[in-house]
Amino acid sequence: MSTATEPVRILPQSPANSGSDSGEGQLLEVSMGPQHPSTHGVFRMDVVLDGERVVRLKPVFGYLHRNHEKIAEHETYLGSMPYTDRLDYICSLTNNWAYALAVEKLAGIQVPERAEYIRIITAEMTRFLNHAALIGFLTQDMGASGTPLMYAFRERETILDLFESLTGARMMCNYMRFGGCRVDLPAGWLDQAKKFAATLPRFLEEFERLLATNEILMARTQGVGVLSKEFAVNAGVTGPVLRASGVNYDVRKVDKYGIYDRFAFKVPLGEHGDTYDRYMIRLLEMHESLKILNQALQDIPEGPIVDPKTKIRGFRPKPGEAYGRIEAPKGELGFYLISDGTANPYRYRVRSSCMMNLTVLEDLCIGHNVADVVVILGSIDIVMGEVDR
Amino acid sequence: MTPENIKSEVEASIPGCQLEIVSNPSPSGQHSLRIDPAHAVAIATFLRDAEPLRLDYCSNVTGVDWPGKEISEKVKVKKLVDGVEQEVEEIRKTQTIGHLEVVYHLYSMEKKHGPVILRMRTEDRAERVHLPSLTPVWRSAEFQEREIFDLYGVIFDGHPDLRRILMWDGFEDHPMRRDYVEPDDFEYEPTAHDEVLERARQHRTVMGPL
Amino acid sequence: MFGEGILKGLAETARNFLGSYVSKKRLTTVQYPEQRLPQIEAYRNFPFLVYDGDDWQQGLRCVSCFICEKECPPKCIIIEKSTDKKPDAVGKLQFYPKVFNIDVSVCMSCQICVEVCPFDAIKMDTDFELSSTDRFSGLLWDKKHLAKSNEHYHKIHPTEAAAVDAQLAAERAKIAAKTKATAEAKPATPTPPANANGAGPNAANQPVPTATEK
Numbered sequence: 001m002s003t004a005t006e007p008v009r010i011l012p013q014s015p016a017n018s019g020s021d022s023g024e025g026q027l028l029e030v031s032m033g034p035q036h037p038s039t040h041g042v043f044r045m046d047v048v049l050d051g052e053r054v055v056r057l058k059p060v061f062g063y064l065h066r067n068h069e070k071i072a073e074h075e076t077y078l079g080s081m082p083y084t085d086r087l088d089y090i091c092s093l094t095n096n097w098a099y100a101l102a103v104e105k106l107a108g109i110q111v112p113e114r115a116e117y118i119r120i121i122t123a124e125m126t127r128f129l130n131h132a133a134l135i136g137f138l139t140q141d142m143g144a145s146g147t148p149l150m151y152a153f154r155e156r157e158t159i160l161d162l163f164e165s166l167t168g169a170r171m172m173c174n175y176m177r178f179g180g181c182r183v184d185l186p187a188g189w190l191d192q193a194k195k196f197a198a199t200l201p202r203f204l205e206e207f208e209r210l211l212a213t214n215e216i217l218m219a220r221t222q223g224v225g226v227l228s229k230e231f232a233v234n235a236g237v238t239g240p241v242l243r244a245s246g247v248n249y250d251v252r253k254v255d256k257y258g259i260y261d262r263f264a265f266k267v268p269l270g271e272h273g274d275t276y277d278r279y280m281i282r283l284l285e286m287h288e289s290l291k292i293l294n295q296a297l298q299d300i301p302e303g304p305i306v307d308p309k310t311k312i313r314g315f316r317p318k319p320g321e322a323y324g325r326i327e328a329p330k331g332e333l334g335f336y337l338i339s340d341g342t343a344n345p346y347r348y349r350v351r352s353s354c355m356m357n358l359t360v361l362e363d364l365c366i367g368h369n370v371a372d373v374v375v376i377l378g379s380i381d382i383v384m385g386e387v388d389r
Numbered sequence: 390m391t392p393e394n395i396k397s398e399v400e401a402s403i404p405g406c407q408l409e410i411v412s413n414p415s416p417s418g419q420h421s422l423r424i425d426p427a428h429a430v431a432i433a434t435f436l437r438d439a440e441p442l443r444l445d446y447c448s449n450v451t452g453v454d455w456p457g458k459e460i461s462e463k464v465k466v467k468k469l470v471d472g473v474e475q476e477v478e479e480i481r482k483t484q485t486i487g488h489l490e491v492v493y494h495l496y497s498m499e500k501k502h503g504p505v506i507l508r509m510r511t512e513d514r515a516e517r518v519h520l521p522s523l524t525p526v527w528r529s530a531e532f533q534e535r536e537i538f539d540l541y542g543v544i545f546d547g548h549p550d551l552r553r554i555l556m557w558d559g560f561e562d563h564p565m566r567r568d569y570v571e572p573d574d575f576e577y578e579p580t581a582h583d584e585v586l587e588r589a590r591q592h593r594t595v596m597g598p599l
Numbered sequence: 600m601f602g603e604g605i606l607k608g609l610a611e612t613a614r615n616f617l618g619s620y621v622s623k624k625r626l627t628t629v630q631y632p633e634q635r636l637p638q639i640e641a642y643r644n645f646p647f648l649v650y651d652g653d654d655w656q657q658g659l660r661c662v663s664c665f666i667c668e669k670e671c672p673p674k675c676i677i678i679e680k681s682t683d684k685k686p687d688a689v690g691k692l693q694f695y696p697k698v699f700n701i702d703v704s705v706c707m708s709c710q711i712c713v714e715v716c717p718f719d720a721i722k723m724d725t726d727f728e729l730s731s732t733d734r735f736s737g738l739l740w741d742k743k744h745l746a747k748s749n750e751h752y753h754k755i756h757p758t759e760a761a762a763v764d765a766q767l768a769a770e771r772a773k774i775a776a777k778t779k780a781t782a783e784a785k786p787a788t789p790t791p792p793a794n795a796n797g798a799g800p801n802a803a804n805q806p807v808p809t810a811t812e813k
Contacts, residue, residue, distance in 0.1 A: 061557035069564055079672035082709035108416030147612060154627050161639065168643040168723070174709045182714070186758075188530060189591050210611040213604035233498050236529020249446075249498045313670065313715055318648065320415020323494055323504060324450065336451050337496070339415070351449040351494075356529055 010140045014240045015285030027055060030370075035064050038141045045373070052369045057362045061355075063367035064388040066183075070214045072155060072348035074355045077103055077178065077315050080348065085172040087333075089349060089385040093122045093163070096176035097122060101257060102324030102335035103178045109318035117179035121193070121296045122166075122175070124289040124328075125159050128200075131282040131289075132156055132327035133241075136281050138279060138378040139211060143222055148211055155203050158196050178315065180306030195298050200290050207282065225364040225376035228260035228273060236356040239331030240285060241380055244270035244277040251327035261297075278379040316343050325340045325350075330354055330381055354382040390502055392420045395442070403431050404438070411508060414533070421492065421506035426520050429509060430547075433526040434507065438493065444495040444505055447527035451494075452537035456485030456514070456567050472536075484515045489543050491520060511543060522548035540565035638693035640756055643723035645703055645712055648745045651688055655746040657693075658722035663696040673681070675705035676712065689768075689774050703729070703744060704738040719763050725755045767800055 001370030028049045040062035048056040060156075068087065072080040081095040084099045085092035087339055097119055104111065133156060136149030160170040167173040175182050211217055227237070232245045244251060250267045252260045268284035320340045325334035331353025338347040357380050364380075365373045396408045404429035424432050434445045461482045467474055467525045489511045496503030511518045522545035524530045534545045535554040542563035545551055553560060562569060612735030618625040629636055654683035663680040679698035710778045712721050724747070754761040 002507065028490055062553075062557065065555045067564065075672055076670070078711065079670065080670055082707055083710070088401045105417040106415050151615070157627070163643050168641045168710060169708065172589055172707065172709070174711075206611060214608050215602060215604050219606070231528075236447055236527065247498060249501070254501050313666070318415060319415050320417065322413075322415055322417035323419060323450070323506075324417075331447065334494075335572070336449055336492070336761045337454065340760045347453050349449070349451045354533055359529060 001220055007385065009266070013059070017317070021282070025050065032373070038136070040382050041376065041385055041387075043382065045364075045377075047370070047373065049370065050369075054365045054368055054370065054373060057365045057373070058355055059358050059361055061358075061384065061387050064384045066389065068348065068389040069325070069348050072083070073346070074277060075377070076343045077317070077345060078312065080345075081176070082172065082174045082349075085174055086385055087352070088328065088330060088354070088383045088384055089171060089389060090133055091126045091168075091329050092171055092173045093126045093175060094326060095333065096260075097123055098174065098324065098326045098328065098333045100176040101177055101326060101337050102322055102337050104323045106320060106322035106337050106339055107178070107315075109179045109263075109307055112304045112307060112376070115305050116299055117296050117300040118181050118305075119176065119294060120258055121300070122163070122293060124296070125162070126195075126331045127289045128286055128293075129156050129159050131286050134208070134378075134381050135211075135279060135282055138375070139217070141378040142217065142373050144211075151203075151207065151210070152171075154210060155186075155200070162188070162189065162193055162196065163190075172248065177310065177312075179310035182306075184305045188303070190300070197293050197297060202281070204290070212280065212283065217279075219338060220375060221279060221379070222373075223272075224275045224368060224372050225379065226272060226274045227360060229363060231360065231363065235359045237331070237360055238356065239327070239329070239353055240281045241278055241357050241360075243267065244281045245273035246270055251325060251332050255325065256323075257326060265289075265292050265293050275375055275379040314343070316341060321347075325351065326366045329352055330383070331357055333386075350386075352386045352389060354386045356385065360380060390442075390505075392422055392505075395436075395505060398442075402435055403428055408432075411544055419442060419504060419506060421508050422485060423508045423510065425542070426509055429521045429523065430526060432522045433507075436507075437526055441500075442497065442505070443499045444497045444503065445522070446495060446496045446498045446503075447529045448496050448504070449492075449494040450523075450530050450533035450537065451492045452541040452543060452565070453490040453492060453513070454541060454566050455487055455490060457485045459484055462501075465504055488512065489514055489518060489541055491534075491537060491543060493523065514542075518542055519544045519546055521546055522551075524548050539563070544568065636808075640723060642725050642759065644708055644727050645706055645724055645729070645740075646708075646712055646721050646745070647724045647751075648742065649701065649720055649722055650746050651720045651749050653748075655743070655748070657685065658688075658748075659695060659697065659742075659746060660687070660718050662693040662718055662720070663698050663699075664717070664783050665715065670711050671710060672709060673704040673705050673707055676700070677744045687782055689771050696742060699742040699745065700739055702739050704734075719767060722752055722756070722759075722763075777791055778807060 003213070026287050030047050030049055032047055034044045036043075039045070042061075043061040046056075046058045047054055047059060061361060066086075066161045068083055071083060075083070081099060084095040084385060087095045100237060128352070128358070132152040136152035139148040140146055163171050163173060166189060167175040208285070227241065227245045227331065229245050229247050232242050232290065233247055237245075238249070238251075246269050247269060248269055253267060265288045268281055268288065270281050285374070317339045319334070319339055321338040323334055323336045332351070333353050334351035336347070336349040337345050340346040364376050391409045396410060399406060399408055407425045409423040411423050413420050413445070436442050458480055461480050463478050464481045465476050465480050467476055491509045493507040493509075494503075495505045502562065510519050511520055520543055522530070522534055524534060524545070525547060531549070532554060533549055534543075535551060537543050538545060538548075538551055539553040539556055540563055554565065603737075613670050615625055621684050628798045651660065652658035663678055665680075668674075668678050677698065677700040678696050681695050681697040684692040691765055708723070710723055713723055749760070749764075752763075
């Protein structure tokens with residue numbers, strides 16, 4: 001698993017040796033380089049190894065930096081919405097919602113009830129999508145070459161078809177607007193969604209039977225990459241990675257944005273904070289998402305889709321600033337906007353959940369083998385579009 | 390938990406610190422506190438550990454560039470006009486230096502409240518751009534402060550590993566600043582409009598016809 | 600027993616594998632390009648310009664108002680206004696675009712141009728098999744390449760096209776009724792054609808000065 005993209009160099013006198021067990025053999029510096037099948041995108045890790053054991057690890061990213069924040073300073077507020085799709089490109093609808101939430105906080109726009117229900121339905125479907133992709137990719141990184149991944153992707157395909165009939169595109173949806181959603185649900189969409197949600201418990205049960213008690217999985221993930229509570233909180237880790245360490249912090253329950261306080265769902269917490277907990281947490285969160293989805297599909301009212309006073313063109317919020325955040329499938333995704341009264345934001349900042357989760361990567365990997373580095377990275381769940389923006 | 394309460398508590402426990410409330414005119418109601426760089430680490434530690442606040446989670450660290458502006462004000466001066474001393478209104482233009490700003494959004498995972506917003510300013514945009522790093526207090530500031538160093542040029546004293554994070558090593562200049570000029574190094578621009586078309590034409594004349 | 604989890608997993612895999620011989624639901628692979636899935640109606644790919652009738656130049660709905668060019672996020676639309684005018688569907692003289700280029704290598708199919716167009720002149724196409732051998736000018740589509748008829752629009756997005764047609768017919772009926780009313784009100788003087796200065800539901804967001812007629 002340690003394919004390097006440049007020749008390995010043995011560095012007896014390099015600064016990498018300082019602070020480590022010098023004199024005991026030689027340390028190897030390996031670059032698990034940007035083109036690597038297991039690094040989830042263009043992501044590089046400079047790993048210093050003592051045999052198979054990791055001594056130091058420095059993540060290097062910026063290969064996918066597309067200066068989204070600077071582009072947004074030249075675009076109008078609406079014009080940045082398609083760019084937010086491309087941040088965490090697997091979950092585009094939650095990115096849209098986070099941005100719309102920040103702008104609605106900045107300008108004080110109200111959202112009608114039907115739009116809130118649609119937002120929750122699409123967000124929970126997106127959470128399901130993301131966790132299905134993640135557990136598929138994690139098991140693929142461990143060597144189950146593609147089979148659980150393809151089973152998870154079967155469900156993903158149905159959800160993507162639903163998104164396509166609603167928004168027009170499978171992944172780059174560009175669906176949320178400031179004050180609601182772009183178009184209303186087409187005829188028959190709700191029935192299709194309800195039928196699909198009825199098949200999901202069977203899929204989850206099948207998936208659990210496939211892998212959750214698998215001895216190889218448990219041997220490779222239990223006790224690997226243990227993240228303590230205090231360190232997780234201090235390092236700004238959020239999302240399933242934080243909850244797997246036992247900290248009960250879910251932005252849906254804390255901020256109660258949207259109408260999440262109307263839905264009954266639990267927040268699964270882990271005990272040990274290792275990779276197995278991070279894996280199981282995502283399965284449990286899929287169960288909870290399903291509960292919310294069923295409740296929302298049942299209760300969605302009729303009504304307008306968007307606040308009637310919103311303008312598509314010429315939107316100029318008053319000067320001020322706002323920070324809006326949501327519980328994206330990977331963690332807390334926040335947008336910080338400063339407006340100076342013109343049609344373009346003065347400062348547009350994306351608080352990226354994946355980049356913050358990477359803060360702990362080095363500390364989790366030290367002392368483990370190289371093969372575990374891949375598993376730990378997979379369980380932290382990064383998408384380079386959001387890390388680099 | 391209002392900014393006024395926090396200000397009075399911090400001033401009571403850390404002598405000599407200066408806090409200023411910056412109000413936010415938008416409907417979001419998120420007012421912030423400007424802290425002085427000299428006491429920043431002490432204030433941050435107090436906010437993280439003191440009992441009613443326990444702000445143990447630093448969610449977001451942002452850099453903002455406020456370039457210098459020209460301010461013109463009308464000033465009454467006594468001037469000699471045709472031999473008679475009169476009071477004349479003159480328009481005096483001053484140029485502000487501009488500064489870089491760093492904004493911290495703090496929440497509490499233990500008490501589930503927030504946000505508390507802190508701001509720090511550098512003295513100017515050229516030389517005196519040093520600010521204390523809050524990474525020893527909240528580890529989540531590590532990558533974000535590196536990003537602000539990379540894209541804005543603020544130097545954080547006390548940061549464990551301050552080097553470029555998104556741009557490559559050896560890159561010069563700080564791209565997110567408002568006066569950043571992009572290098573003219575693209576050779577083909579398919580749908581050039583306006584100034585991009587002008588630059589592409591000049592490029593073409595320098596390089597010769599296709 | 601040690602290995603029980605693995606055996607359970609293998610049983611699951613066997614069920615999927617053998618099940619794919621018996622049940623259609625488990626056989627999910629579609630052998631593209633011989634087999635294709637039915638196209639979903641709302642799918643959008645790159646934009647195209649709509650024209651009414653048979654003549655693509657006469658029937659082009661676009662009046663070169665530049666709104667889509669301004670709102671396009673990656674700025675991939677280039678428009679140049681014509682100097683003369685041509686009559687539109689109700690007979691009013693409007694400008695038309697002399698040049699209307701879309702750089703398809705830049706366009707991200709975000710659909711904002713469709714949302715802001717006040718004349719329903721640009722809509723989203725659904726064709727995705729679009730590779731070209733010329734990397735530069737083959738992906739810069741001009742007005743002729745982009746203009747497609749209203750029948751094509753009906754074929755690819757039937758419900759949407761029906762709704763747009765109904766709305767346009769209602770607007771035109773309103774304008775026609777207003778013209779008739781003004782014509783009946785002034786029987787002696789020769790009436791000017793459709794006095795759409797304040798009439799018409801599009802007037803609120805029409806930036807093109809419509810007062811410049813004969």
